[in-house]
Amino acid sequence: MISCNLGQLADALNAKLCLSNGDSDLITIESVSTDTRNIKDNGLFIALIGERFDAHDFVQQAIDNGAKALLVERELAVQVPQLVVGDTKLALGQLGAWVHAQCNTPTVAITGSCGKTTVKEMVAAILSQKGQVLFTNGNFNNDIGVPLTLLRSTPEDDYAVIEMGANHIGEIAYTTQLAKPDVAVVNNVAAAHLEGFGSIDGVKQAKGEIYQGLSSGETAIVNLDSQGDAYWQQVLADKKVVTFALENTQADIFASNIKLSSAGYASFTLNAFGNQLRVQLGIVGGHNVSNALSACALALSMGADLEEVASGLSQVANVKGRVEVKSLTDSITLIDDSYNASVPAMLAAVDLLGEFKGQRWLVLGNMAELGKESLALHQQVGEHAAPFKFEHVLTYGNDAKVISQVNNGKHFTSHDEMTMYIEQLLSSSADETHTILVKGANSAGMFKIANALKENFS
Known part of the structure; x- marks a missing residue:
């Protein structure tokens, strides 16, 4: 996270700043936490309210563990500075977006019904050969996790790779507006989270929200094997569209000569904009060929070359619990x-x-x-x-x-x-x-x- 003071945060969040005796609005904040057990140096504790908890009840634990200031929805009787806002969850998003914007980092956004974590790891592995990469840890991909990821932004980051999940319509529209990506992909559309989305059409609508975060002329990556049909046409109309598909030669990026070793590792010929290169994946599963093509499209759009793509894909490590x-x-x-x-x-x-x-x-x-x-x-x-x-x-x-x-x-x-x-x-x-x-x-x-x-x- 970038270093900032309470006055800057109050301005960014349009928050009321409540100071105790002797406190200054120039107190430096260098970290943020929503967990009282994980307060770091010069930390701001954000008191979120959930269906079954209210973190305002535990702010003293955060203070005891070293919190220098609080972000709260009501002023509390404690002896540390407080930033008071109407909704701490929305303020968390605002703060993440503000920090990320100060760093001006080229950003990739990834969603999809499945494979998005693998694609995120693949893109990060490719781009890490070119510079420092901020990327989503674990499954921090929802309306809490995305802002926390953005809060980790620093000016030293050369790239940001942000995974976005959702279980209801509107969630990705929210998180993509926070990240403001330069390149975005819907990895695929399938029957997942149907309780929240209602139908496969609801999934298409919700996943396609990621393209709303792209400005006109920016790059949307589209999987020709799994599209959003009419749900995406309007939002893609003013974007640069790059397509990928498993073996559809009409796509900009596709695979050919796919082989699977006896241990389940796939290799294939990568075809990208008329160029070819043989690729060996470092993780098992033939289904990861499609994920690799998605990652290739994203990385190429961020300036990587085919050799960097092949090298990065060969080095991707297995994620715990995922194949x-x-x-x-x-x-x-x-x-x-x-x-x-x-x-x-x-x-x-x-x-x-x-x-x-x-x-x-x-x-x-x-x-x-x-x-x-x-x-x-x-x-x-x-x-x-x-x-x-x-x-x-x-x-x-x-x-x-x-x-x-x-x-x-x-x-x-x-x-x-x-x-x-x-x-x-x-x-x-x-x-x-x-x-x-x-x-x-x-x-x-x-x-x-x-x-x-x-x-x-x-």
Whole structure:
């Protein structure tokens, strides 16, 4: 974060500045936190109000932990300076946008139904070869996480790569106006968060909001394999549109000669604006070819060249819980993809497991926020898996049960029972090769299965 004083912040936020005896509006602020346990030097604590909490009740803890000032919605009886605003959540966004604007950093914005975190990591890996990159940590991609990411901006940043998620219409419109990107992409559109969006058309509308943050003439990256149709036409009319697709040669950027190694690593020929280069991905999964093309389009639009793209893509590391491949023993490989799940990500996971030999374990938990379409979409995953004839199909969660039913698998109502079953069969067939893929929504808790296997077999 850039260093600023309370007077500057009060002006930027149009806030009322309340000073205690002896305080000055020139007090320096060098960090911001919304967590009382994570107050850094010269820190400002922002008291957010949620459905189940009011951080105003805990400001004394923030002060005890070193907060130099507070951002609050009402003046409190405490002995530190306070910036009083009407809504601390909106003020957090304003503050993030203000700090980021002071740094004037060329910015990439990424959204999509799935793969956006992987694309973010890919773009950051490519651009880091050219300079210093600010990028989203973990899943800080919502209306709280994006402002916190922007607050980390410094003048030394050469690029910013901002991931934007949403579970309702209007959220990305808000965060993209804060970031004001130079280049933006909707990585794909699929059935995800349907409870909040209402339908696939709602998803198209919501994801397309990211292009609203682009000024006229700036670059919009569009996936020809997954478009927003009429929902995006008006907003894209005055933008420079760059297209990518998996194998559609009409796109500006596409792949050809795709190959998958026995360990699941993809390589392909990258075709970009008439130029070609062979690319080897550093993470597993054929579905990541499309993510790589998206990252390529973004990075090229930010000034990278093809050699930098290929080098960066080869160096991308696995993100914890996202297609994380780990050899538990000489004969047991775990593919931990337990972080989250959408329909296209589930289908891609099934395809990935199908590339392996030996005993193949498809271990799936519920997908979440699919509304009234949930059971039918789980059925779709089950039917997609059926032709592979996996040796073991295990499920957890009410709607996921249909997947094991379609595949003559086994359903469980507790993580412990599922873990015990897997471990017993692995122990009784130690002379065989096993590949275990674990995936599900965060709410399904499939990370518990993955973590137990790592602990018991590593």
